[in-house]
Amino acid sequence: MPELPEVETVRRGLEPHLVGCTIEEVRVHERRLRWPVERGFAQKLRGRIIRSVERRAKYLLLRLDNGDRLILHLGMSGRLLLLEPATPRRKHDHLDLRLSSHRRLCFHDPRRFGTALLWPASRRTHALLKNLGPEPLSDAFDGNGLFEKSRGRTVAVKNFLMDGRIVAGVGNIYASESLFHAGIRPGTTAGRIPRARYRRLAEAVRAVLGAAVEQGGTTLKDHGFVGAHTDPGRFQVRLAVYDRAGAPCVNCGTSIRRLLVGQRSSFYCPRCQR
DNA sequence: AGATTCGCCTGAGAGC
DNA sequence: TGCTCTCAGGCGAATC
Numbered sequence: 105m106p107e108l109p110e111v112e113t114v115r116r117g118l119e120p121h122l123v124g125c126t127i128e129e130v131r132v133h134e135r136r137l138r139w140p141v142e143r144g145f146a147q148k149l150r151g152r153i154i155r156s157v158e159r160r161a162k163y164l165l166l167r168l169d170n171g172d173r174l175i176l177h178l179g180m181s182g183r184l185l186l187l188e189p190a191t192p193r194r195k196h197d198h199l200d201l202r203l204s205s206h207r208r209l210c211f212h213d214p215r216r217f218g219t220a221l222l223w224p225a226s227r228r229t230h231a232l233l234k235n236l237g238p239e240p241l242s243d244a245f246d247g248n249g250l251f252e253k254s255r256g257r258t259v260a261v262k263n264f265l266m267d268g269r270i271v272a273g274v275g276n277i278y279a280s281e282s283l284f285h286a287g288i289r290p291g292t293t294a295g296r297i298p299r300a301r302y303r304r305l306a307e308a309v310r311a312v313l314g315a316a317v318e319q320g321g322t323t324l325k326d327h328g329f330v331g332a333h334t335d336p337g338r339f340q341v342r343l344a345v346y347d348r349a350g351a352p353c354v355n356c357g358t359s360i361r362r363l364l365v366g367q368r369s370s371f372y373c374p375r376c377q378r
Numbered sequence: 379a380g381a382t383t384c385g386c387c388t389g390a391g392a393g394c
Numbered sequence: 395t396g397c398t399c400t401c402a403g404g405c406g407a408a409t410c
Contacts, residue, residue, distance in 0.1 A: 105403060138386075138405085162404080180403050181388075196388090215387045217404060232406085259381065268405075276403070366382075368403075 106178040108240070108273035109313055109341075111162045113320030114184055118209075119157040121186055122166065126153050126204040134198040138179060138219045141199070148222055149174065149201065161236050161273035163219075171225025175232065179217025185210045236272045240309050241317070245271055247303030254294040254302065261297060262290035263366045265309070274309060277346045278316070280371045282309040284345045289377045290370040291363060316341045345371040 106114070130146035153169040164184075166174040176184065187208045193200070199211035199220055211220060223230045238244035253270055254261075264270055265279045274282070283290050285308035288301060297305075319341045344354050349362035353373040363370045 136387095177404085179387090179405090213387095214389070215403085217387065257380080263381090266404090275405095 105180045105275070105277075106162065106182065107275045107277055107316070108162055109278075109316035109320050111164060111178065111273075112159055112317050114178070115157055115159045115164055116320075118164075118184060118186070121205065121207065122154045122157050122203070122209065124153065126151065127168075127201050128204055129200075129202040131200040131202075132198070133193065133200070134196075134216070137198065137213065137216050138177070139221060141220050142222060145220070145222065148172065160233055160239070161268055162275070163233065165223075173223040173225075173230075175219060175221045175223050175230065176211065177219035179213060179215060179219065181215040182211065182213035182218035185212055235269050237268060237270045238272065240271050240274060240313055245306060245310070247299065247306035250306055251297075251299040251302040254297065257294040259294050260290060260365045261288060261292045261294045261305075262368075262370055264294035265305075266368075271309065274313075276368050276370075277343065278309070278312055280346045281312045281343055283370075284308075284372060284377060285312055287377050290365050290372055345373060347371065 127149045128151075130149045132141050132146055135141035135145075149168075152172070154166050155169055156165075156167040158165040158167065162177060164176040164178075166176070168174065176182075178184070187210050189202070189206055189208060191208070191210075194212070196214045197210050197212050198216070201209040203209060211218065219232075221230075221232070238249065250270070254264060257264060259267075262279050262283060265274050265282065266276065280290060282305060286301065286305040288297065288305060345360050347369075348360045348371060351360050352358065353360055353376055356373065356375050358373055358375040360371055361374055363372065
């Protein structure tokens, strides 16, 4: 599933192909996404020029020449594809934006957990974004912030890390990975972790996500063209613990364990993580 | 307020 | 081969 590094890779792949393009025609084939695609969606986008392609958490934000924004989220299975005009529509192709570059930006999403919403220029904030915590790869994110926000909290640190209000865009996979690199067990109560360990955790989050973004970029180069074409899943970096239950820890060889934390699969090394 | 559970979906994989 | 069943997972909403 697209995690933050994959979304960033898609953003980088799309940016040069979208900025400056006019959206000439919009087709909505399926409005039943996570939230219904609004009436007037096509009409509001038609004729607009894309000024920038930004990312916040796992949301892609296409800023338009009139100040409106198009918010896109890939959910579990979403993909954004730049297609040649003649490419036939396939199953699960829900949105099609025909661009002045003569390509089509296609939103494809089998599970329809994805999102396509308009954020009008008249609104200063958007409900989906206004409570988001700092970007994990920005200077605004650090261990001190984690420590302070965690005081009095009884949730498992893994759930704490996946709470977008604490830090933006850390999903299930990278939460497990970061905790492994920080040497912290996923089920540990967030409020009982000392400051020094949160510093280490913040650095782990930064390192793991940063490396994955770089990896995406590298893979992107290998493919020569448009990261957005490719399956986000294939960018997956070599993961240390995620989905490796029973396999040996890369550090110590101990068998990796799977644990349910807040209904989600978590993976950890019982020896390296305390 | 914070913690937990639910619900939305389909494809993949397991089991028969 | 082909069917049925289970499960995964982002994340806001609903519930406790």
